[in-house]
Amino acid sequence: MLSFLIFFPLVAALMIFLGCSRQPILARSLTLSVIIIETMCVGWMFTSGHVHGFSMTEHFNWIPEFGIQYLVSIDGISLSLIGLSCVLFIISTLSAWQQVKQWNVFGPLLLMTLSGIMGAFLALDLLLFYVFWELMLIPIYFLLSFWGCAGNKKAAMKFILVTITGSLLMLISLILLYLFHGSETGTFTFDYFALASHPLASSLEMSILIGFLIAFLIKIPGFPFHFWAPDMYREGDPAVIMLLSGVMANVGAYGILRFCVAIFPNAMHQLTFVGMALGAIGTLYGAFLAFRQKDIRSVIAYSSISHMNLVVMAIFAWQLQALNGAILQLIAHGLSVAGLFAVVGMLQARGYQGEMKEMGGLYKVIPGISVVLFFIIAASIGIPGLANFAGEILVFIGSFSISPLWTSVAAFSILFGVVYFLKAYGRIMLGPISTENVSRNIVDLTVREKAITAILVLGLFGVGLAPNYLLQMMTDSTSQLVAANSIALTTTTISTGVIYVTP
Numbered sequence: 122m123l124s125f126l127i128f129f130p131l132v133a134a135l136m137i138f139l140g141c142s143r144q145p146i147l148a149r150s151l152t153l154s155v156i157i158i159e160t161m162c163v164g165w166m167f168t169s170g171h172v173h174g175f176s177m178t179e180h181f182n183w184i185p186e187f188g189i190q191y192l193v194s195i196d197g198i199s200l201s202l203i204g205l206s207c208v209l210f211i212i213s214t215l216s217a218w219q220q221v222k223q224w225n226v227f228g229p230l231l232l233m234t235l236s237g238i239m240g241a242f243l244a245l246d247l248l249l250f251y252v253f254w255e256l257m258l259i260p261i262y263f264l265l266s267f268w269g270c271a272g273n274k275k276a277a278m279k280f281i282l283v284t285i286t287g288s289l290l291m292l293i294s295l296i297l298l299y300l301f302h303g304s305e306t307g308t309f310t311f312d313y314f315a316l317a318s319h320p321l322a323s324s325l326e327m328s329i330l331i332g333f334l335i336a337f338l339i340k341i342p343g344f345p346f347h348f349w350a351p352d353m354y355r356e357g358d359p360a361v362i363m364l365l366s367g368v369m370a371n372v373g374a375y376g377i378l379r380f381c382v383a384i385f386p387n388a389m390h391q392l393t394f395v396g397m398a399l400g401a402i403g404t405l406y407g408a409f410l411a412f413r414q415k416d417i418r419s420v421i422a423y424s425s426i427s428h429m430n431l432v433v434m435a436i437f438a439w440q441l442q443a444l445n446g447a448i449l450q451l452i453a454h455g456l457s458v459a460g461l462f463a464v465v466g467m468l469q470a471r472g473y474q475g476e477m478k479e480m481g482g483l484y485k486v487i488p489g490i491s492v493v494l495f496f497i498i499a500a501s502i503g504i505p506g507l508a509n510f511a512g513e514i515l516v517f518i519g520s521f522s523i524s525p526l527w528t529s530v531a532a533f534s535i536l537f538g539v540v541y542f543l544k545a546y547g548r549i550m551l552g553p554i555s556t557e558n559v560s561r562n563i564v565d566l567t568v569r570e571k572a573i574t575a576i577l578v579l580g581l582f583g584v585g586l587a588p589n590y591l592l593q594m595m596t597d598s599t600s601q602l603v604a605a606n607s608i609a610l611t612t613t614t615i616s617t618g619v620i621y622v623t624p
Contacts, residue, residue, distance in 0.1 A: 123179050123193045126162060126203070127240045127253075130155055134232035138225065145224040152228030153214050156235065160207035163200070172200050174597045175245075183249070188299075188310035192246040197595030198448055199242045202375060205455045206238050206368045208580060212459050215573050216466045217360035221268060233260040234364065241372050245313040247295055247380065254291070254372070258284060261365065268358040270474065276352040283349045287336035294332030298384070301325060317383040317605075330385040330392075333376070340373030343433045344403025347426050354422035355475070359466035366425045366462070367455035374432050374451055378602070382439065386605045393437055394524060400434025401527040403427070408537035412544070417468075418475040420545045421461045424501065427534050428454045428509075431516055434531055438520040439606045444599040445592055446515025452584055452591070453500070453508035460497035460577045464490060467570055468549075471563050477545065482554025489566035491550045493574050498542045500581045503535060508584035 133155040141148035166172055178194040195203075214231065221227045237257025244250040258281070265277040295311070301323045302316055303309030310316070321329070335346065342350040354362050382389055389396075407427030414420045428450065435447035465475065467490050473480055484491040500507040513535070521528040566574070584591065 122162065122166075123177055123195060123243050126159060127193070127236060127243060129236075130159060130232040130239070131236035134229035134236070137232070138229040141225045141228075143225070145222060148228045149214075149218065149221075149224035152224065152231060153211070155232055156207065156210045156214060159235065159239075160211060163204050163207050166195070166200055167204060172197060172594065183246075188303075188308070188312070189248050190246045190310075190312060191249060192312060193240075193243040193249075194245050195243055196598045197591075198375070198378070198598045201448060201452060201591050201595060202371055203239060203242050205371070205452050206235070206242070208576065209364060209367050209455055209459050210235055212463060212573055212576055213360045213364050215569055216363070216463050217268075217358070218569055220358070220360065220466065220470060227264070227268065230260040230264050233257075234264070238368055238372060242375060247298070247311040247313060247316070249311070250376075250380075251288075251292065251295060255288060257369065257372070258288070261361070261369065264361045265353065265357050265365070268361060270356045272352065273356040273358075276349075276356040280349050280353045283339055283346075287339035287346075290332040291336035294329045297325065297329050297332075301329070313380070313383070320384065320386055326385055327388045327391070330381060330388040333381050333385075337373040337376040337381070338433070340376070341370050341429045341433065342426060343373070344399050344406060344426075344430050347403065347407070347430075350426055351419060351422045354425065355416060355418040359462040359469060363459040363462040366422075367459045370425075370429055371451045371455060374429070374436065374447070377433075377436050378444070378447070382436070382602050383605055389437075389439070390606060393439060394527070396437025397434045397520065397524050397527040400430045400432075400437060401531040403430030403433065404531045404534040405537070406430075408534035408541065412537055412541040414541075414545075415477055416475045417477055417545055417549060418465060420541060421458065421465070424461075424538065424541070425454070425458050427538070428458075428501075431513070431531060431534070434527065435516040435520055438523040438528075439603065440519040440523055441599060441603045442515045443519025443523070444602060445595065446512050446517075446519055448512075448595055448599070449584065449588055449591060450509070450512030450516055453512045453581070456508055456577060456580045456584070457497055457501045460493075460581075461501065463570075463573050463577070464494045464497065467493075467566075472561070477548040480549045480558070481552045482550070483558065483563075484550040485554050486558060486561075486563045487565045490570075493566070493570075493577075494550065495546060496578065496581075498546055500585075502539045502542055506582070506585050508581045508588075511585055511588040 137148050137151050172195055175194040175196050180192045183189045183191045234257050237253050240253030241250060244253055262277055262281045266274050299311060301321055305322060306319050339346045404427045407423045411420050411423035432447045432450050435443040500509050503510045503513050517528055
């Protein structure tokens, strides 16, 4: 089943590209059909109860001479994130339905990206993970480069250069990990379980970890490696950017959570407060810059950076509630940022490119879209009952127990978030409406856009009202990660010669 999830979209992409070269309408329908089939398979996993800890493992020796395996497995964390990914790919496809004309190219690229993302979330051989990490990068570059606004090619080139730099650092760290772990244990392998069960004792552990962290922080985008994101989020096609910000960014956070925490527990423990500081500063910095923007896309870009850095802080806090909250926040942020970019796409289809000064008073002509935007904003600022609140409350409670200082700093971003989102909403939807906007006979929500809205509303209410369903699914995995922190703490304490015993 897991191999089917990974390779079905890839095979379908090849078939659509070769068989529908002159039939873009058919290519569009087939693309959506493939994603729906993928989503149904993941939905079956959610309801079947087969996933407890690492489950449904598939394994065979790929290149045994070098300890390279095809090893894929799924747990509650990866299942939650691939479920979100499938939903967002459906929303992306529906958002691009009328805007994109070359579906015979766009569709296969979309499916290739989905294949790479599925592989990255399921791979437990680190070299295999790296292969899928690179696989998802190639099609997303072309999607960003050929669809979007006037500056999309320049922004896409900046994105690819920064990301490739991070990938090279990851590859160097991966090779060093392979060599040093092999020299210490006598077994040269990329197997996640083997690497996690015997953490490095080498003094180079920190240097190797840094290479992984930079690559993952670039993808998130985490402070201070976020500099590529504002331009790309502003210039790319909304249907593609919602995948970049709501799905691919999650792969970066997942990489830190899955590999850095488990394989480098001692080094990660030493970086606890540094990582929390970077996350707290990043979330406040993003919120502050979002307040100053005049383009709705830029507001969403910096808001996304702010919310993702909150996840970074929670992961480095390395506490059970914080880790659970981080994963819920990834899901909530994915849904809300997809909703925001979906609304941007709706406005773009009606001739508005994002400058808020060109809008104003649009509630009077498109009340349906206005209500949708208000609902997504309510979710994004953490209104109780919606998805973001469930994630944020756990993040702050868990992180505060580790560092009250940096958690308090990060909390100010919530206040900024209320201000910049309501300010943006007021400039777009409220106030006087220009004569030009009245005379344009703008159409309100279409049937397709209502379908997008329904998916988002169900997702945001579902996670917000019943977060325990996801928490129970992932609790085994997050508990094991917290246990790794306890081992790291003991090791660090003994190595410094100080042992505290509490009654």
